[in-house]
Amino acid sequence: GAVVSQHPSRVICKSGTSVKIECRSLDFQATTMFWYRQFPKQSLMLMATSNEGSKATYEQGVEKDKFLINHASLTLSTLTVTSAHPEDSSFYICSARSPGAGGFSDTQYFGPGTRLTVL
Amino acid sequence: DQQVKQNSPSLSVQEGRISILNCDYTNSMFDYFLWYKKYPAEGPTFLISISSIKDKNEDGRFTVFLNKSAKHLSLHIVPSQPGDSAVYFCAATMGGAQKLVFGQGTRLTINP
Numbered sequence: 001g002a003v004v005s006q007h008p009s010r011v012i013c014k015s016g017t018s019v020k021i022e023c024r025s026l027d028f029q030a031t032t033m034f035w036y037r038q039f040p041k042q043s044l045m046l047m048a049t050s051n052e053g054s055k056a057t058y059e060q061g062v063e064k065d066k067f068l069i070n071h072a073s074l075t076l077s078t079l080t081v082t083s084a085h086p087e088d089s090s091f092y093i094c095s096a097r098s099p100g101a102g103g104f105s106d107t108q109y110f111g112p113g114t115r116l117t118v119l
Numbered sequence: 120d121q122q123v124k125q126n127s128p129s130l131s132v133q134e135g136r137i138s139i140l141n142c143d144y145t146n147s148m149f150d151y152f153l154w155y156k157k158y159p160a161e162g163p164t165f166l167i168s169i170s171s172i173k174d175k176n177e178d179g180r181f182t183v184f185l186n187k188s189a190k191h192l193s194l195h196i197v198p199s200q201p202g203d204s205a206v207y208f209c210a211a212t213m214g215g216a217q218k219l220v221f222g223q224g225t226r227l228t229i230n231p
Contacts, residue, residue: 004162006162009160032217034217034218034219036221041128041223042223043121043123043208043221043222043223043224044163044208044219044221045221046218046219046220049217049218093162093163095162097217108165108217108219109165110155110162110163110164111162112160112161112162113160113161113162115160
């Protein structure tokens with residue numbers, strides 16, 4: 001099956017610093033990638049939709065200047081949390097859509113997630 | 120506004136028995152529903168899905184039932200196996216938009 005990787009798997013940083021999370025589709029090209037955030041005991045919340053070569057589309061309430069998304073190639077999307085604060089501590093998960101597999105969401109493949117802790 | 124709800128945070132079932140996980144939704148525009156399984160420190164993996172034009176879809180030990188009038192879907196796992204212990208999320212989408220709206224998840228524990 002399709003494989004999506006994320007790096008790093010876990011990161012601890014000081015308040016005020018920026019953190020970059022990478023999402024890669026390893027064996028397929030993904031025209032669309034999605035970034036989710038999951039707080040403890042809560043559901044996955046879609047933050048933004050990332051399309052290769054164009055600007056990301058952010059969900060309501062998500063600050064685009066704080067969560068910078070770059071989808072520079074068909075296999076890589078990055079999420080940068082700028083000036084991180086403790087309330088940004090969360091589990092960040094990306095997914096990648098395999099093109100040409102139809103219009104349904106079962107073609108989304110998820111990465112293993114990145115645990116961000118901001119001190 | 121939680122459009123997709125899983126009201127049971129946890130469920131414990133004996134090995135070999137049937138596990139039934141429930142999910143309710145409020146948005147009548149949703150036309151495609153999915154179940155994902157998630158282990159700790161891993162991303163969700165797709166299990167099974169159902170279109171709103173159907174009321175049942177079966178794949179091996181997994182069956183999803185959809186009751187549109189009640190805006191309710193359920194996942195049946197039979198027989199339950201220890202490896203089924205995980206957190207299960209239901210998700211919904213509309214119009215092939217690919218944007219998934221997830222429920223809060225139910226932690227399933229299969230006891231030997």
